[in-house]
Amino acid sequence: MSPSYQDLLAAAREAIPEVEPSDVAPRVEAGDGPLIIDVRETGEWDQGHLPGSVHIPRGFLESRIGTVAPDHDRELLISCASGQRSLLAAVTLRDMGFTNVSNLAGGFARWKQNNYPVQVPRILTPAQRSRYSRHILIPEVGEEGQLKLLDSKALLIGAGGLGSPAAYYLAAAGVGTIGLVDDDVVDESNLQRQIIHTTDRVGVNKGESAEEAIRALNPGVQVNVHPFRVNRDNVLDLLSEYDVVVDGADNFPTRYLLADAALMTNTPLVHASILRFEGHASVFQPYDGPCYRCLFPEPPPPDLAPSCGEAGVLGVLCGVMGNIQATEAIKVLLGIGDTLSGRLLIYDALGMTFTELKVRRDPDCPSCGPNADLQLRDYEAWCAGVGSHDHAGATA
Amino acid sequence: MSTVKIPPVLRQAVGGERTVEVGGSTMGEVLEALCAQYPAVGGQILTADGELHKYVNVYVNDEDARLLQWIDTPVGDADTVMILPAMAGGAR
Incomplete structure (x- = not known):
């Protein structure tokens, strides 16, 4: 005779040890409890769950357990509403080779009855769940990471070659607030690379033009248009409102200004620069990794540093480098992976090569070194004067 | 012969x-050999005294030569020397 549901439960009880909430609660509170897998449905999980537990709906248990618990000998505690679904789930895990699986007796209901702490998650709306579903599926992002992005604020300096793709993808990714600093207007010659703008918006401020594109792509993103140039008087207020700054500026005074202001406001700076077929990218984490001046203590004179307007740039190079910046900004905001902090990535589109150089903190750095006297200066004058007094030690 | 990336x-x-x-x-x-062969390069990266400008970064393989032995850093046939001035381009 085929076994009934009751038979299955009885057999499972023989095989799987059960743990009372009172046995495990002190360990959970101390942060050294087992890895708790909650196998209920999403609607149930959203109402509340054991603190620190991981949600894998029963139907996805077999496919997702490997990423959540790669170690088969790890202590696992399975929970559901009353302890029955979790019991059968525990049998499945044991059959998959997990050696240390137990079941939470009485499930979440008994846990809650005993007044043990319950975590009620902030949750995405159904529309957000659908929009960001491909992010939520990634273990490193998940619903928690997506919520973090939605709470994050990214400031883009320039809505041009680098800022266009970076802003577009950051908006698509659901970075909740995007600030765009640009005093320039869209010109026809921008459209070969500045893909967030359109032909019918020629003459419109770049921030406003980008805002229109972002609103059409993702109305859930708050766009702050700052239609002016970043300067000594506004940079600190501006940066302190944001969690990360993406540098897509087109000139050295602005880049050195941002580098110093990022240190002063402790804002991570995601750097990229481009010319012709070549791009540079790095991440400067204030006082944790090197800063821009550790890498480039002084700007080159104008003839060694032509702008894209003078020397040209391959349009698609902006897409590659701007999206490397967007990638790094997302990693910085989520706190995942290894960023380019401490490395300069050089992309040569003509040879299709990526080269990495090591960048180290300079103990004598005039901006972030221990003896630095960091204050905002007249960067225009400093950058213009440097070529003529090379060994004057700049004007730190 | 070493490879110099320009x-x-x-x-x-x-x-x-x-x-x-x-x-x-x-x-x-x-x-020095590079600048002898291509004097226009020397005009850009060397001072009047023949020293490297401070704004010119030089890497030997993936390491900043300032942190090695600067101009005395040994270079062999398999090594790459990269001249790296900062670039500013981004928005326009």
Whole structure:
């Protein structure tokens, strides 16, 4: 005779040890409890769950357990509403080779009855769940990471070659607030690379033009248009409102200004620069990794540093480098992976090569070194004067 | 012969090449040989006294030569010397 549901439960009880909430609660509170897998449905999980537990709906248990618990000998505690679904789930895990699986007796209901702490998650709306579903599926992002992005604020300096793709993808990714600093207007010659703008918006401020594109792509993103140039008087207020700054500026005074202001406001700076077929990218984490001046203590004179307007740039190079910046900004905001902090990535589109150089903190750095006297200066004058007094030690 | 990687802003000075092979057993000798072969490069990266400008970064393989032995850093046949000035381009 085929076994009934009751038979299955009885057999499972023989095989799987059960743990009372009172046995495990002190360990959970101390942060050294087992890895708790909650196998209920999403609607149930959203109402509340054991603190620190991981949600894998029963139907996805077999496919997702490997990423959540790669170690088969790890202590696992399975929970559901009353302890029955979790019991059968525990049998499945044991059959998959997990050696240390137990079941939470009485499930979440008994846990809650005993007044043990319950975590009620902030949750995405159904529309957000659908929009960001491909992010939520990634273990490193998940619903928690997506919520973090939605709470994050990214400031883009320039809505041009680098800022266009970076802003577009950051908006698509659901970075909740995007600030765009640009005093320039869209010109026809921008459209070969500045893909967030359109032909019918020629003459419109770049921030406003980008805002229109972002609103059409993702109305859930708050766009702050700052239609002016970043300067000594506004940079600190501006940066302190944001969690990360993406540098897509087109000139050295602005880049050195941002580098110093990022240190002063402790804002991570995601750097990229481009010319012709070549791009540079790095991440400067204030006082944790090197800063821009550790890498480039002084700007080159104008003839060694032509702008894209003078020397040209391959349009698609902006897409590659701007999206490397967007990638790094997302990693910085989520706190995942290894960023380019401490490395300069050089992309040569003509040879299709990526080269990495090591960048180290300079103990004598005039901006972030221990003896630095960091204050905002007249960067225009400093950058213009440097070529003529090379060994004057700049004007730190 | 070591390989010297030429940044975009100096390529015109070396006839458009992206890399140039030159001899020399230290980074300083390699750059000296490069500047002897292509005087226009020297005009851009060297001071009147023949020293490297402070705004020119030089890497030997993936390491900043300032943190090695600067111009005395030994360079062999398999090594790459990269001249790296900062670039500003981004928005326009």
